Amino acid sequence: MSSNHQPTDEDLMVQYQxxxxxxxxxxxxxxxxxxxxxxxxxxxxxxxxxxxxxxxFMRVIRGAETxxxxxxxxxxxxxxxxxxxxxxxxxxxxxxxASLDAPMGSDEDSGSLLDVIASNDMTADRQTVNKQLHAEMxxxxxxxxxxxxxxxxxxxFMDMPFKEIAEIVGISENTVKSRMRYALEKLRLELDAxxxxxxxxx
Amino acid sequence: MSADQERKAAAAHDLLRRLYQDxxxxxxxxxxxxxxxxxxxxxxxxxxxxxxxKQAADVEPxxxxxxxxxxxxxxxxxxxxxxxxxxxxxxxxxxxxxxxxWTRVRNSLGVFSHPGAMVAAAALVVVAAAGTMYAxxxxxxxxxxxxxxVPISISSTAPQASQDTTRVVSETTAxxxxxxxxxxxxxxxxxxxxxxxxxxxxxGTVAARPGADKSPDIPPVTVTKSGxxxxxxxxxxxxxxTKAPPKDAWATSGTKSNRTVDSKPFDDDGAPTExxxxxxxxxxxxxxxxxxxxxxxxxxxxDSDGNKNARPEAPIQKQDVAPTRExxxxxxxxxxxxxxxxxxxxxxxxxxxxxxxxxxxxxxxxGALSDCASKQAK
Numbered sequence: 001m002s003s004n005h006q007p008t009d010e011d012l013m014v015q016y017q018x019x020x021x022x023x024x025x026x027x028x029x030x031x032x033x034x035x036x037x038x039x040x041x042x043x044x045x046x047x048x049x050x051x052x053x054x055x056x057f058m059r060v061i062r063g064a065e066t067x068x069x070x071x072x073x074x075x076x077x078x079x080x081x082x083x084x085x086x087x088x089x090x091x092x093x094x095x096x097x098a099s100l101d102a103p104m105g106s107d108e109d110s111g112s113l114l115d116v117i118a119s120n121d122m123t124a125d126r127q128t129v130n131k132q133l134h135a136e137m138x139x140x141x142x143x144x145x146x147x148x149x150x151x152x153x154x155x156x157f158m159d160m161p162f163k164e165i166a167e168i169v170g171i172s173e174n175t176v177k178s179r180m181r182y183a184l185e186k187l188r189l190e191l192d193a194x195x196x197x198x199x200x201x202x
Numbered sequence: 203m204s205a206d207q208e209r210k211a212a213a214a215h216d217l218l219r220r221l222y223q224d225x226x227x228x229x230x231x232x233x234x235x236x237x238x239x240x241x242x243x244x245x246x247x248x249x250x251x252x253x254x255x256k257q258a259a260d261v262e263p264x265x266x267x268x269x270x271x272x273x274x275x276x277x278x279x280x281x282x283x284x285x286x287x288x289x290x291x292x293x294x295x296x297x298x299x300x301x302x303x304w305t306r307v308r309n310s311l312g313v314f315s316h317p318g319a320m321v322a323a324a325a326l327v328v329v330a331a332a333g334t335m336y337a338x339x340x341x342x343x344x345x346x347x348x349x350x351x352v353p354i355s356i357s358s359t360a361p362q363a364s365q366d367t368t369r370v371v372s373e374t375t376a377x378x379x380x381x382x383x384x385x386x387x388x389x390x391x392x393x394x395x396x397x398x399x400x401x402x403x404x405x406g407t408v409a410a411r412p413g414a415d416k417s418p419d420i421p422p423v424t425v426t427k428s429g430x431x432x433x434x435x436x437x438x439x440x441x442x443x444t445k446a447p448p449k450d451a452w453a454t455s456g457t458k459s460n461r462t463v464d465s466k467p468f469d470d471d472g473a474p475t476e477x478x479x480x481x482x483x484x485x486x487x488x489x490x491x492x493x494x495x496x497x498x499x500x501x502x503x504x505d506s507d508g509n510k511n512a513r514p515e516a517p518i519q520k521q522d523v524a525p526t527r528e529x530x531x532x533x534x535x536x537x538x539x540x541x542x543x544x545x546x547x548x549x550x551x552x553x554x555x556x557x558x559x560x561x562x563x564x565x566x567x568x569g570a571l572s573d574c575a576s577k578q579a580k
Contacts, residue, residue, distance in 0.1 A: 016275070019283035024275045028268065036263035054267040061275045065282060134255050155222070156252045157259075162222070181214045184221075184245060191248050 009073035017064050024064075027073070028057060034158060035081050041153045042085040044142065052088060056081045072164070079168045082150065089146065133194065140190035148183040151176050213241070221245055532561065536570060544574035 007015070007023075009030070015023035035056060040049040059080050067076065141149060150169065154160045155176075162180070166173040220242055531554045538547035551571060555562035565571070 016279065017282070019279045021272070021276045021279050024279070025272060028271060028275075032263050032268075033260065037260050040261065041259075050264055050267065053263055054271065057267075057271050058274060061271070061278050064278065130254065133251060134258070137251055137255060156249070157256045177215065177218055181218060184218075184248070185214075188244060188248055191251070192244075 010069050010071075013064065013067055013073050014069055017067060024061070027060075031074070031077060032057075035077060038078065038153065038158055039081055039085055041141075041157060042082070042150060043088055048088060052081060052084045055084055059084075072167075074160075075164055075167050078154070078158070078160070078164075082168055085150075086146075136190065136194045137187065140187050143190075144183050144186060148179045148186075151179040152183040152187075155180055217241055217245060221249065531557070532565060532570075535565065539570060539573050542573075542577075544577055547571060547574050 007026075009027060012023040012027050016027070032053065036049060036053045039052045039056070040046060043049050043052060056077065060077060063080075141152065144152060147169075151165055154165045154168065155162065160168075162173050162176045166176045169176065531550050535547055535550040535554065538544070538550060548571070551562065551565070554565065
């Protein structure tokens with residue numbers, strides 16, 4: 001075995017099971033950001049997303065003893081996170097989606113999601129166009145049915161294969177693809193409408 | 203689903219495959235690929251927007267909860283490590299000890315070092331032994347010979363003055379009854395018992411009616427070993443008299459009468475039967491292999507008030523009538539003769555002669571050895 005062999009997530013989890021806290025630290029560093037963004041896209045609220053992220057990893061810690069190496073670590077973590085998100089959205093019957101204009105953090109100066117989306121090196125005109133487009137798309141994504149949105153977010157933003165999504169959500173792969181297809185069709189219609197609107201607008 | 207819908211679904215499926223490159227498009231038809239080309243282009247454009255959004259929207263989570271998570275992780279890990287250490291220590295100890303069979307048996311018996319446990323175990327053993335004996339006796343009484351109607355002779359031994367009556371019910375085989383003319387009867391007569399079968403009783407049928415001791419005209423009752431009473435017989439007595447008698451038959455109060463039931467002492471091979479071997483108490487003590495299983499059943503006669511239906515305090519008491527060694531030998535002798543084992547018969551006869559000359563003479567007279575004598579003569 002080569003010395004530069006990178007331990008997989010599963011290896012790290014097993015090491016943590018054996019009492020190596022360092023292994024958990026590596027896992028946390030590696031997965032905090034993607035899990036947080038997944039949760040944020042799901043719940044649309046930064047504070048709630050933070051709470052869900054914390055609870056997700058607390059459950060990982062508590063459930064480490066029962067973890068089986070055969071299970072993929074990311075599938076396990078995202079299943080926990082997704083279930084927490086579903087519980088959260090059920091509790092809050094009127095789920096608040098991320099308001100594009102609302103500040104994302106508790107600090108007033110932390111900026112809105114639109115600011116974050118458009119914070120790349122582009123010309124001002126291009127940035128403005130992209131801001132509008134992204135805002136429209138974000139609105140369209142938020143308007144998706146919850147089951148379609150979660151599949152869409154996992155596939156498009158988390159780059160998860162359909163098979164893993166099926167495992168996380170607990171449905172068949174074909175159902176996942178079907179939901180994805182409906183989500184894409186709706187978003188395409190929204191995009192076409194936006195394009196038509198942009199052409200008409202001066 | 204219409205053909206158009208099916209085509210659309212297939213096209214959408216192909217599109218997904220092309221977009222996300224989950225599968226190769228080997229099986230997709232060229233036509234459908236061409237149809238979805240424009241759709242694919244639009245979707246690809248849309249995906250590029252999503253990619254921009256993703257890149258832009260991925261935000262760094264706040265670091266507030268990290269310390270708390272790490273602390274919790276460390277605590278949990280130490281807990282698990284302790285648990286693992288304890289478990290592994292136990293496992294090591296278990297491996298190190300690995301006691302052998304004898305050690306394990308000895309250890310398991312260690313529980314009896316406690317006095318209470320010892321007493322309980324002793325009690326258990328006694329109860330188990332008693333239960334086994336009881337069960338085996340029951341099986342002998344009601345088991346193999348269930349269908350054999352065993353003749354029982356009854357004699358009343360009650361001194362009339364005291365109103366006490368004693369009945370001795372002897373079981374012998376029907377053959378014995380017929381050949382000897384009722385050995386039990388004679389024997390009981392020798393003992394002073396008046397033992398008379400009812401004149402109309404068939405072989406294997408005895409007149410016996412407990413509780414009717416005072417009455418000389420006792421209706422006949424056939425009693426089998428298993429306690430079954432054949433049709434037409436008064437079911438007033440159960441064989442062996444070991445079971446509780448019916449109230450009307452036994453329920454008399456006042457003076458007591460004794461009832462003895464002798465069971466078949468030997469099996470067909472001439473060996474002592476279990477019943478004989480397990481006859482109770484003194485009977486067993488009186489002879490090495492008691493030939494007669496004797497049960498004395500005490501019933502009560504009407505009390506001074508003439509209350510015949512009063513329930514006796516102890517309707518059945520088994521007492522042992524010690525059969526004489528000679529009686530045992532006599533039965534053995536008859537069994538040996540029946541088997542044709544003349545050598546053994548003569549041996550037993552010699553023993554009887556030594557012990558009781560009178561009985562030997564009587565046996566000789568009764569022709570108990572006639573078969574063997576004729577065989578020898580031949």
